[in-house]
Amino acid sequence: MNSYSKIATYYSKFSSLFFSKKDILRFIEKSFLDYGVKKDCKILDIGCADAKLLFLLKRRGFKKLYGIDISSKMIELALKRAILKGIKLYNLNFLNFTSRKKFDAALCTMDVVNHIPKKDVFDFFKNTNTILKKNGIFIFDINTKEYLQKLGKRKFIVKKFDEVLFRWKFNLISRYLKINFSVREKNGENVSEDVYQFIYDEEFIENTLKDCGFEVLKKVYDYRLPLKTKFLSKLCYVCKKI
Numbered sequence: 001m002n003s004y005s006k007i008a009t010y011y012s013k014f015s016s017l018f019f020s021k022k023d024i025l026r027f028i029e030k031s032f033l034d035y036g037v038k039k040d041c042k043i044l045d046i047g048c049a050d051a052k053l054l055f056l057l058k059r060r061g062f063k064k065l066y067g068i069d070i071s072s073k074m075i076e077l078a079l080k081r082a083i084l085k086g087i088k089l090y091n092l093n094f095l096n097f098t099s100r101k102k103f104d105a106a107l108c109t110m111d112v113v114n115h116i117p118k119k120d121v122f123d124f125f126k127n128t129n130t131i132l133k134k135n136g137i138f139i140f141d142i143n144t145k146e147y148l149q150k151l152g153k154r155k156f157i158v159k160k161f162d163e164v165l166f167r168w169k170f171n172l173i174s175r176y177l178k179i180n181f182s183v184r185e186k187n188g189e190n191v192s193e194d195v196y197q198f199i200y201d202e203e204f205i206e207n208t209l210k211d212c213g214f215e216v217l218k219k220v221y222d223y224r225l226p227l228k229t230k231f232l233s234k235l236c237y238v239c240k241k242i
């Protein structure tokens with residue numbers, strides 16, 4: 001289970017290393033404009049972590065924002081600010097999430113679907129379909145196979161911020177990448193957690209989306225590029241509930 005419980009307090013620091021939230025936000029806003037998601041629409045961020053994306057959307061004028069995350073620590077860290085901003089957060093496994101209200105859009109960015117084991121992907125997409133209104137928009141990403149294989153070969157990455165040492169150790173095992181994330185604090189204290197990223201091919205993802213009642217509207221790489229090159233890490237989908 002990818003719970004991000006021990007590393008939650010460090011997430012805001014290291015997430016910006018791998019991706020720019022501003023690029024993601026720009027892509028989401030453009031997709032919302034293209035597919036009719038307005039500022040007063042209900043938007044759910046699945047796997048919202050520190051709720052950073054929701055706070056950015058709030059600043060951009062989106063009014064009805066909701067987030068869900070399986071990590072109680074992530075929700076705890078974001079909750080106070082979320083309440084002040086009128087953003088509703090739930091601490092739940094999305095697979096168990098039910099809601100009487102239906103959403104106009106669901107977001108699932110920066111490695112959420114990647115963490116869902118293959119046996120659960122159908123249920124995950126099906127539940128997303130269930131909580132959306134008809135024609136609702138679903139935006140998510142998966143890692144490209146090439147990127148995970150590259151990380152597997154690289155073995156590890158080490159970075160230092162403010163005297164705190166961050167290390168990602170990669171172990172590629174046929175259908176998934178095991179990532180051991182560890183932090184060494186200034187005082188020598190160590191925190192470490194394993195997370196898993198599954199390797200999915202486009203055909204599997206697209207067939208499952210279709211079986212769950214989605215049409216793929218758009219595919220881009222790294223939230224901005226229409227064509228694949230070997231240096232890209234993420235394949236991003238915009239889908240519509242049909």
Ligand SMILES: C[S@@+](CC[C@H](N)C(=O)[O-])C[C@H]1O[C@@H](n2cnc3c(N)ncnc32)[C@H](O)[C@@H]1O
Pocket residue numbers: 002003004015046047048049050052053068069070071074092093094095108109110111112115116
């Ligand atoms: C890499 S973070 C991505 C966070 C966020 N979407 C972003 O753009 O920064 C993945 C998050 O998904 C959450 N997550 C993983 N599986 C989940 C599930 N089944 N239900 C809800 N949250 C889940 C994890 O707890 C973690 O906070």
